[in-house]
Amino acid sequence: MTALPIFCVEYFDFMDSHPRESCRYQWAERRKIEEAFACEDLTVRLDLYDKYIKLGGIIGFKRGYEWERYIIGLFFCVYKKDGLPRWDELFVEMGRGNGKDGLIEWIALIGVSPYNPAKRYDVDICAFNEEQALRPVQDLYQALMEDPVKNKKHFEIKKEKITGRVNGGYVKGHTNNAKGKDGLRSGIIIFNEIHTYENFDNINVFTTGLGKKDDPRTAYFTTNGDVVGGPLDVKLEEARRCLFEDEPDRGVLYMIYQLDDKEEVHDELLWRKANPSLRYKPALLNEIRKEYDIWNANHFALPAFMTKRMNIRQMKEERPVAKWEQIEATKKTFDYEKLKNWECTAGVDFARTTDWVAVNLHFKDGEKRYDINHAWICTQNDQIGRLKCPYRDWAKQGLVTLVDAPEIAPEIVADYLSEMNAKYDIVCVSMDSYRYALLKGALERVGFSAEDKNIYLYRPSDIMRIGPVIERYFVNELLYWGDQPVMRWATNNVKLVPAKRSKLVKDGEELDVGNWLYGKIEPQARKTDPFMAFAASVVVEEKITDYGDADFDFDVFSI
16 A cells, blocks of 8 residues: 555645546546555655656746646656556547647656656657647747756757757657657657547557667547547547446556536536646636637537537538528529620539539629529439439429430530520539549530630539538528529538548647538439539639629519
8 A cells, every 4th residue: 555645635635626627537537546556555756756846847837737747746756566657658638728738848858857767768759740749849949948058957959859968868759650660769659639540550650669768658648539430539448448447557547638528518617627727727718718609609610619629529510501491592583584695604513424414504793693503314324213303394394304315415515505605605614523524525616625724623622612602692592593493402402511631730739620511411312413513603603704783673482
């Protein structure tokens, strides 16, 4: 039995005094720690602890927060009978802005300090991107350069590497690239933001270098994230089994800070469960308040709030492109003959020419947008029986054209565009490169080609870019589609799905910038081609002359 050291007593007293501020993981970890000191023969190096805490003053942390002192004490100052660290692996998950990088800097400085009994203790900081890997080293450099005369006695201070003059170890950052890392002789490996890792491949390469130095350690720091089934989920599952199913900890110190339930987000005091530094950081509190207001008003507007600030994973939810009332509001119509000779763009979309092909003509009138949409349906498609729409009635009304052939020939689309170009002025045809490859020859015959720059080959990033524009058109009821039930039927099958690559790195953090692409709600029985042709035409709408002075009389009708 070993008496609880001061850093445990201090932290546990804080928990008892503020019981609502600690999550269930913290209470469970506390029980594990208390059990270890009660049942094991442990040595606590309080002499080292005092020196390590004083090191925090060098980098501006004074004595740090109670949770930081607790982690440093357990991770660096408690040893087993065999002389090895009792907890040689650290897993820290907490909310963004709470101070992970600061603790990484502190741990790194301890590793190369003259007080560390393990000599030549290299500290290798690894992360998925360069900024996350190098930021702690750069911040440590700047902190040490606040008093270079004093600090250079103990450390060789360079921007890319900090070296302990007595210890001989270094602090260095590495990106997520396993190449050339087999030769590392690390004392401690620190992985920053492991929520970005999809597998353990590179983690394993880095950690195989451990054991060449005394007291080897590994530390993982992260917020929650969107990668499902990766190393973060594995570590969280290990923590759950250890803390709640009484599996042995195997030397891992689990410091998990998160809400216990998503409904707790509406109680500001409970935010501290995920952000234990929040009581000391008024600026952080103010920022989280702002984000909460945005998220609470519309969860889609800030999908990363729960995941990154509260460590409750909230995957970006799929949602319809517009409410049905907004889609219905497009029934506003007018005499399309009055658009004669107006400039417009044309969007083309299809999945297969053996199924549906759609073309959309898009016009501008100040804030208003008018669209003429036409679709062709291949009746020899063996899946046509699945269609849940009155497509034969639509054909009788001239809204779609049925093509009784093996495919909708490229010449059909090209001839339609040529006919429309004689009536209106198509300044640009927009489609992706796959569709252009199939239609290229037929389009060139009627005067449209990428070489002549009256064809634009859009990319997924273009669709992400115009997504908010289209959303604004629906919200403000700026779309005039008239008697086009095909368009409304297709639009009602469109959902927004999160783009796979919509990350922005800022200050070492990967921020979700909320980009979306379009997908199908019902993939077989309903189509989206008419809407996607509309989206393609919006991509290049800046090329159209704005006929905002035109005088039309609009009315609304129902179908």
